[in-house]
Amino acid sequence: MKPSKHTKNQENSRRNFIKHAAVAAAGFMIVPRHVLGGKGYLAPSDRLQVAGIGVGGKGQSDIASFAKTGKADIAFLCDVDDRRAANSIRNFPRAKYYKDYREMLDKEHRHIDAVSVSTPDHNHAVQTMAAMQLGKHVYVQKPLTHDIYEARKLTEAAQRYKVVTQMGNQGASGDGVRQLQEWLDDGQIGKVETVYCWTDRPLWPQGISWPEPAAQIPKELDWNLWLGTARDLRYVEKLVPFNWRGWWEFGTGALGDMGCHLVEPPFRILDLQYPKDVQCSVGSVYVDEFKRGYFPESCPPSSHVVMTYAKTKKTKGDLTLHWMDGGIKPERPAELEANERFGDNGVLFIGTRGKMICDVYGSNPRLLPTSRTAQARTKKTIERVPGGAEGHYGQWVEGCLAGYGKMKMSSPFEIAGPLTETLLIANLAIRGFDIREARADGKGYSYPGRDLKMIWDSQNIRVTNFEAANQYIKREYRQGWTLGV
Numbered sequence: 247m248k249p250s251k252h253t254k255n256q257e258n259s260r261r262n263f264i265k266h267a268a269v270a271a272a273g274f275m276i277v278p279r280h281v282l283g284g285k286g287y288l289a290p291s292d293r294l295q296v297a298g299i300g301v302g303g304k305g306q307s308d309i310a311s312f313a314k315t316g317k318a319d320i321a322f323l324c325d326v327d328d329r330r331a332a333n334s335i336r337n338f339p340r341a342k343y344y345k346d347y348r349e350m351l352d353k354e355h356r357h358i359d360a361v362s363v364s365t366p367d368h369n370h371a372v373q374t375m376a377a378m379q380l381g382k383h384v385y386v387q388k389p390l391t392h393d394i395y396e397a398r399k400l401t402e403a404a405q406r407y408k409v410v411t412q413m414g415n416q417g418a419s420g421d422g423v424r425q426l427q428e429w430l431d432d433g434q435i436g437k438v439e440t441v442y443c444w445t446d447r448p449l450w451p452q453g454i455s456w457p458e459p460a461a462q463i464p465k466e467l468d469w470n471l472w473l474g475t476a477r478d479l480r481y482v483e484k485l486v487p488f489n490w491r492g493w494w495e496f497g498t499g500a501l502g503d504m505g506c507h508l509v510e511p512p513f514r515i516l517d518l519q520y521p522k523d524v525q526c527s528v529g530s531v532y533v534d535e536f537k538r539g540y541f542p543e544s545c546p547p548s549s550h551v552v553m554t555y556a557k558t559k560k561t562k563g564d565l566t567l568h569w570m571d572g573g574i575k576p577e578r579p580a581e582l583e584a585n586e587r588f589g590d591n592g593v594l595f596i597g598t599r600g601k602m603i604c605d606v607y608g609s610n611p612r613l614l615p616t617s618r619t620a621q622a623r624t625k626k627t628i629e630r631v632p633g634g635a636e637g638h639y640g641q642w643v644e645g646c647l648a649g650y651g652k653m654k655m656s657s658p659f660e661i662a663g664p665l666t667e668t669l670l671i672a673n674l675a676i677r678g679f680d681i682r683e684a685r686a687d688g689k690g691y692s693y694p695g696r697d698l699k700m701i702w703d704s705q706n707i708r709v710t711n712f713e714a715a716n717q718y719i720k721r722e723y724r725q726g727w728t729l730g731v
Contacts, residue, residue, distance in 0.1 A: 294646050295359040297322035297382075299347045299373050302330025303487060304387055305364030308414065309334060311639035312362065312385075318643050321357060324350045328466035330487055345468055347373050355380045360646045363387065364414070368496045369474040371396035372723075375730055378407045383646040385639075387414040388506035389498055390659065390666040395720035397670065398707060399731050401663030408650040412642040413662035415506040417607025418514070419631040419638035425611045426595075427515040429602055430560060432624040434613060436599030437562035438516055442576040443508040443569050445606075446590035447500035452492035452572075453531040453547035457482040475723040492545050498673055499545030500571035504591065504606070505669040510657075511593050511608040512567060513665050516560045520704035521553040521567075521668055526675040529572055542680045548572020551672040562598055569672055579603070581614035607635055631656060667704075675700055678715035 294317060298309040301323045312318040320338040324347045325331035335343055344350035351358070360383035363373045371391045377384050378400075390413050391397040404411045417423060429435065460480040463469045469481050476495050491497035512518065529548035531541075551569040558565070568576065578588055579601055591606040601614040613619045631637045638656060645653040657665075678695035685692050694714070701710045709715045723729070 292317075292647065294318040294643050295321045295357060296362060297324065297350060297354065297358045297360070298334065298362045298364070299324045299350075299377075300363060300365035300387075301325045301334035302327065302332075303364070304414070305362065306334050306337075308362050308364050308385065308387070308639070310337065311636070312643055313338070315640045315643045317640075317647060318360075322350055322354055326468045326471040327464075327486065329464070346471055348376065351376055351380060355382070358382055360384065360410075360642075365474075366472075366490050366496050367392040367498050367502055368476050368721075371400060372475055372727055372729055374400055375403060378403050378409050379730060381407060381409060383410040383642075383650075385412045385414065385642050386662075388662075388666075389413075389502040389669060390662050391670075392496075392498060392502075393719065393721055394667050394670045394674070394707060396729065397663045397666040399729060401659045403731070404659040404663075410642065410645045410648075410650055410653075410655065411659040411662070412638070412645070412655050413506065413657040413659070413666070414638075415510055415607075415657055415662070416635040416638035417507050417609065418510055418656040418661075419633075419641060420608050420635035421630055422604055422611045423511045423514060423608035424628040424630060426511055426602060426604060426608060428624045428627055429611070429613060429622065430515055430595075430597075431627065432622075434600060434618075434622060434624065435595060435597030435602050438512075438560055438565060438595050438597045439562045440596040441512045441516075441565065441567045442594040442596075443505070443512070443567070444575045444592060445500055445504040445508060445571050446573050447504050447571055448492055448545070448547070450489045450492050452499065452545045453529070453541060454492075454544050455541050456493075456543055457485075473724065475721065475727045477724060494543060494545060494677065497545070498670065499676070500549075501551075501569060501669050501673050501676070504571070505569065505672070506662075506665065507606050508591065508593055509567070509569070509669060510665060511604060512595065513668065514661070516555075516565065517558045518555050518565070518567075518668070519664055521555050521671055521702055522564070523699050523701050524551060524553045524671055524675040525699045526551040526672070526679055528676055528679050529574075540680065540682070542677075542682075546572075546676060546680075548574055549676050550574055551675055553668070553672060579614055582616070586616065609635070671702055674709065674715050674718055677718050678709075678712060681714045 296312050296318050298305055302325060309320050313320050320341050323334050323341045324344045326345055361377035362385045363370055364387040370386055374384050374386050461483040463481045491503055527550050528546035531547055549571055553567045555565040557563050589605055593604050595602045604611040631641055645655055681695045682691040682693050695712055698712055700712050703710050
């Protein structure tokens, strides 16, 4: 006998009930681990899985700072030099180790949430872009990139791929820059007219010829991978791990190293973007009594760059920003007492009603004369980052866990990209200063970039009045390397 329609409906209802009850029971039994673990417990799904590219030196301290938050696991390590990676391998024994970041990302990307990049400047962009294209959040050491073009492309990519980004200029999270902002907003120094930024860097060789002779490549170092995007140059002593900074092929000189820590405060609090124009003078080295050194492959031993920015609400008119390195410093402010320290690295703001000063990272902010600092009664209007400058790392970890757009970062690429560009535009003037052409009479060379104010077109990313300088906006990568855009 056939079952009735009513019996069929009863049977279907019974089966659906059993099915839904089983699912509900399973859901009841699988209790989230953070509930079982109690307050403060983080389930594996609530912990950030971090891969480090470049894990020696600063890279080592970066990943250690992420781990210190208690919310990040250092899951993968990558370095082209086993010597540099040794401490991180020892500190994170459960992390899997690779030499080639491309292999690591290809094989492990499903197990990676975020990537820390702390390699020489010339490889930042390709490594960062590769991670972002896989949807990974990124923390990148300063400067963000080696080239202006790369900075623009990474800034665009961060928005396109919707990942949480942070550049490693930790002073951006410090209390000092926020105090400077509050003083400025309170009218303590009026509208800013001029800014001076200076550093005692370089602390590595600059203004020299490429070393002779070639040296034997250490067995622990994969020289081909270290070169990455750079030309196929021979290995020389002491280039790795630090002296590469003084060579244009790999580094960005004192400006790239310290500019992100010193130009960042005025860039942020004055709402600056791209400069209108740039000019410079550079120091040279002594070769003999008849000749000054000319080594265009190496950054100069010292430089003074002047950039002009369009007027903002915080400036009196167009702003003039001076960059000085190699020990060059601005004139000592008259408001400083005779024995008060001016500092080897610092920033001086000159306004219509007064002056203020800070050290590197925006730390130790003071109004001038310094007696005014204690007398100022400016209210705190800007939220501080927990932990200050050291909280820069934890802020990024929290931001990654929260997801894109959920938390404010101190140095996301939307700020770090234009800041890096402004430094590299200054470097454009420095490199353009030494562009030489053979004289028509065959007697030596002329230097058309000297005594020239280069006009910058930020929309089209180029110098409009000195075409020769534009060759440095975007490098040609070595075969096999690409930015992927």
